[in-house]
Amino acid sequence: MEEAVMLLSESLQRQVNMLSITERNQIEEIRIRIHRPLEVVINGKPYYPDIQTVVQYEEVNRFLNKVSKYSLYTLEEELRRGFITIKGGHRVGIAGKVITEGGVVKAVRDVTSFNIRIAREKIGVASRLIPYLYDGRWKNTLLIGPPKSGKTTILRDLARLISTGDDRNRIKALNVGIVDERSEIAGCVNGVPQHTFGIRLDVLDGCPKAEGMMMMIRSMSPQVLIVDEIGRHEDVEAILDAMHTGIHIIVTAHGFDINDVKSRPNFEALFSNGVFDRYIELSARNGAGTIETVRNKNEQVCKRVLEVTT
Structure with missing residues (x-):
């Protein structure tokens, strides 16, 4: 999970670290929405480490730049599909302004929300x-x-x-x-x-x-x-x-x-x-x-x- 958390702004990282170690180890999703508090999903339930603090545009923009390594062009296909896979196998879903052409999604612009789905291996479970x-x-x-x-x-x-x-x-x-x-x-x-x-x-x-x-x-x-x-x-x-x-x-x-x-x-x-x-x-x-x-x-x-x- 650390690969995903390190992409967050320092403020959002601090919020995640407000959770106990047990809670952090059970995180399923981290949801980032402009002008909304950071949401962490644990065992299917939403938690808001600091509900009084909302995500700023600059934090969303910085996160997208980090995910794309400051080259959105290289992620054009992933953005069109609506998600990006990052190191560690975590999947980052996106939402925002959708651009269509001939009824087909061409691109996603003005990204306003992210959903980081934390991937965890359970070796031996099968x-x-x-x-x-x-x-x-x-x-x-x-x-x-x-x-x-x-x-x-x-x-x-x-x-x-x-x-x-x-x-x-x-x-x-x-x-x-x-x-x-x-x-x-x-x-x-x-x-x-x-x-x-x-x-x-x-x-x-x-x-x-x-x-x-x-x-x-x-x-x-x-x-x-x-x-x-x-x-x-x-x-x-x-x-x-x-x-x-x-x-x-x-x-x-x-x-x-x-x-x-x-x-x-x-x-x-x-x-x-x-x-x-x-x-x-x-x-x-x-x-x-x-x-x-x-x-x-x-x-x-x-x-x-x-x-x-x-």
Whole structure:
């Protein structure tokens, strides 16, 4: 988190440091808004270290300059997408005046708000899923959960585990391909992953999922394909194509449970074709990463249901 805090003005840094060490270690987001007090989100709840002091324009401008290393031109594409990934894998979301051209976002000007989402690795959090997801091969898996339920954290650790291997469980390291459209799984900066993975890993950063899956298959021959937050018809078509090549697929989707996902027309083909061997339903009931249910290919609840906290 220190990489993100160091980009703040001295005044805002002092406010963050007003929190206890325990509170700082649990920060999920730092929100900066012009003429509003600094907001820190801890365990889903907003806190205002100094509610009487508001963020000044100069502080916002200085923060943007630091993030861009005083060259906004080099971040034109990231600004157009609405977020910037910084050292440490933290993602900085932005809001402000949007410039469109032909109905398509061309740029974001006059940035007035930032949302720094703190990326934290939870190495080993996916290990308890090995008995459910591996039996000599990695099973095609769909992780389902609402926002902030730990989907990406578990997916990231699965990518680490698969690309590293696990001698204790006699699991060999495999070539893993990550299509990271929002730079959240690997947290790449200048194409280099900021999180911990094994040596057998390739990342397509900032690439649309459907196109990226096909590019990865054609160019890098992954044995396991990792993708976050599928949902479009094009994503489903790409997954079906990947399945026919023999590649193992582990993906996530927004939803409260399997029935929520099945109700969406775009997902119908995945269920009718029996793409997934395992469905993992997540929630934040006992903290992000709570595993509510593990289901098999027939959508039946497996004998063991476990809960882990990321």
